[in-house]
Amino acid sequence: MHDIKFIKNNPELFDAGLKKRNLEPISREILSLYNDYLKVLSQKEEFQKKRNDLTKEISILSKEQSLDKVEVLKKEVLKIKESINLFEKNASENYGKLNLKLLSIPNNIHENVPIGKSEEDNVVLSIKGDDRVFNFKPKNHLELGESLKMLNYDQAQKISGSRFSVLSNDLALIHRALVNYLLDTHTQENNYSEIIVPELVKSKTLEGTGQLPKFSDDLFHTSKDLWLIPTAEVCLTNLNRDSIINSDLLPLRYTAYTNCFRQEAGASGRDTKGLIREHQFGKVELVSITLPEKSDNELERMCECVEKILKNLDFKYKKVSLCSGDIGFSSSLTFDFEVWMPGQNKFVEVSSCSNCSDFQSRRMKMRIKDQKSNEIFFPHTLNGSGLAIGRIIVAILENYQNSDGSVNIPKVLQTYMGGKKKIESN
RNA sequence: GGAGAGAUGGCAGAGUGGUCGAAUGCACCGGUCUUGAAAACCGGCAAGGAUGCAAGUCCUUCCAGGGUUCGAAUCCCUGUCUCUCCGCCA
Numbered sequence: 001m002h003d004i005k006f007i008k009n010n011p012e013l014f015d016a017g018l019k020k021r022n023l024e025p026i027s028r029e030i031l032s033l034y035n036d037y038l039k040v041l042s043q044k045e046e047f048q049k050k051r052n053d054l055t056k057e058i059s060i061l062s063k064e065q066s067l068d069k070v071e072v073l074k075k076e077v078l079k080i081k082e083s084i085n086l087f088e089k090n091a092s093e094n095y096g097k098l099n100l101k102l103l104s105i106p107n108n109i110h111e112n113v114p115i116g117k118s119e120e121d122n123v124v125l126s127i128k129g130d131d132r133v134f135n136f137k138p139k140n141h142l143e144l145g146e147s148l149k150m151l152n153y154d155q156a157q158k159i160s161g162s163r164f165s166v167l168s169n170d171l172a173l174i175h176r177a178l179v180n181y182l183l184d185t186h187t188q189e190n191n192y193s194e195i196i197v198p199e200l201v202k203s204k205t206l207e208g209t210g211q212l213p214k215f216s217d218d219l220f221h222t223s224k225d226l227w228l229i230p231t232a233e234v235c236l237t238n239l240n241r242d243s244i245i246n247s248d249l250l251p252l253r254y255t256a257y258t259n260c261f262r263q264e265a266g267a268s269g270r271d272t273k274g275l276i277r278e279h280q281f282g283k284v285e286l287v288s289i290t291l292p293e294k295s296d297n298e299l300e301r302m303c304e305c306v307e308k309i310l311k312n313l314d315f316k317y318k319k320v321s322l323c324s325g326d327i328g329f330s331s332s333l334t335f336d337f338e339v340w341m342p343g344q345n346k347f348v349e350v351s352s353c354s355n356c357s358d359f360q361s362r363r364m365k366m367r368i369k370d371q372k373s374n375e376i377f378f379p380h381t382l383n384g385s386g387l388a389i390g391r392i393i394v395a396i397l398e399n400y401q402n403s404d405g406s407v408n409i410p411k412v413l414q415t416y417m418g419g420k421k422k423i424e425s426n
Numbered sequence: 427g428g429a430g431a432g433a434u435g436g437c438a439g440a441g442u443g444g445u446c447g448a449a450u451g452c453a454c455c456g457g458u459c460u461u462g463a464a465a466a467c468c469g470g471c472a473a474g475g476a477u478g479c480a481a482g483u484c485c486u487u488c489c490a491g492g493g494u495u496c497g498a499a500u501c502c503c504u505g506u507c508u509c510u511c512c513g514c515c516a
């Protein structure tokens with residue numbers, strides 16, 4: 001959500017920001033809606049003042065027993081009320097139009113974001129980790145999972161349809177091990193608080209983080225008017241919606257493991273089978289709430305938390321800065337982490353860390369009160385995957401596979417799997 | 427699912443039709459005292475919006491949405507949520 005006053009004072013700057021996202025200028029339209037609203041608003045307030053004044057007068061006259069005068073004034077107020085109602089209706093209509101427009105405009109782009117049109121223009125910041133050397137042709141995770149008989153798509157298809165999977169035995173165990181390893185690391189080493197959150201939320205919640213009103217097609221909506229969350233970011237960021245937080249409590253750092261549900265409407269035909277792109281997947285999420293001047297550092301810190309995991313799992317990965325044409329709606333600056341998948345011969349995204357600046361906090365009216373100055377302002381919100389479980393399983397299968405189809409278990413996960421060192425079919 | 431109670435400022439908690447945006451306490455901020463701190467005392471302290479260079483002025487807000495009234499935190503209706511008791515249940 002953008003500050004309407006900023007748009008009013010800096011229309012060219014605002015439109016220039018949109019241009020970076022390859023969007024048309026919109027400040028003129030916004031300001032015209034805003035002016036319509038203000039005009040009606042001031043008219044409404046004028047009549048409200050008249051009403052309030054007369055009402056006070058009635059109160060005094062009643063005490064003086066000047067009943068005739070009171071009757072006259074009462075009639076006058078009734079007329080004024082008609083005007084108030086009319087202007088009130090117009091004002092709220094105008095406000096609704098303005099608000100819907102504002103809610104549909106993406107966040108500003110951070111100055112460090114590379115300018116570009118699409119995915120192609122993203123900038124690789126670093127590549128770390130060693131290449132894995134195979135003396136055989138590495139299989140992809142589907143072949144591996146199915147030959148191990150731990151990944152079953154007939155069953156998944158039967159109970160839920162496409163873009164779902166059924167994991168069993170050691171793959172189910174490694175899923176659970178990963179969740180525990182990730183949560184332990186983030187809580188014990190990275191100072192995040194572990195939270196368990198609902199996976200069904202109200203539309204207001206999704207509006208706060210930016211999924212609604214624009215992206216309902218990507219979401220699952222239930223018959224009770226609740227929505228399945230596409231990421232735990234939605235819950236964690238909204239925990240402090242509509243409230244004022246004391247500045248000395250910052251930064252707030254939350255982590256949660258949840259299932260995430262996505263329609264993948266725009267991805268039909270892509271990755272239809274396997275753990276890469278599913279309607280339901282597990283993810284450990286990181287969310288930070290910080291002072292505005294600290295959010296750049298916090299994003300770096302969050303990336304370090306993610307990188308630590310990727311290093312411990314001994315993956316080859318790259319850090320990518322998303323360009324202005326590819327960056328998400330709510331984000332001002334995003335770094336993706338992509339892990340090398342030998343079975344597919346490419347890098348695949350396993351984490352995305354974003355600084356959403358004050359875009360989400362404005363939408364959800366989450367504010368900070370400075371203890372010293374008593375000033376009230378919007379904090380910055382950040383979120384990052386730490387990490388997507390399904391895709392990490394893919395990475396483990398493909399990177400740790402042996403020629404016989406068995407898969408070694410990464411060292412850091414072995415204690416989470418009862419000391420087991422290898423996954424093999426039995 | 428049945429019966430009852432409730433929702434007020436950062437928090438706690440008064441307030442049942444007319445200067446109530448709202449007593450009081452805590453927290454917080456400023457000051458006095460102190461070598462410093464604590465305590466004590468004095469003062470300040472809700473949010474959002476409009477307008478204005480500013481001081482200020484005005485509007486809105488006591489869970490949400492309707493209604494009654496000249497006037498609603500206060501009365502009525504609906505919804506949401508919370509608590510207590512009973513039933514059921516993982």
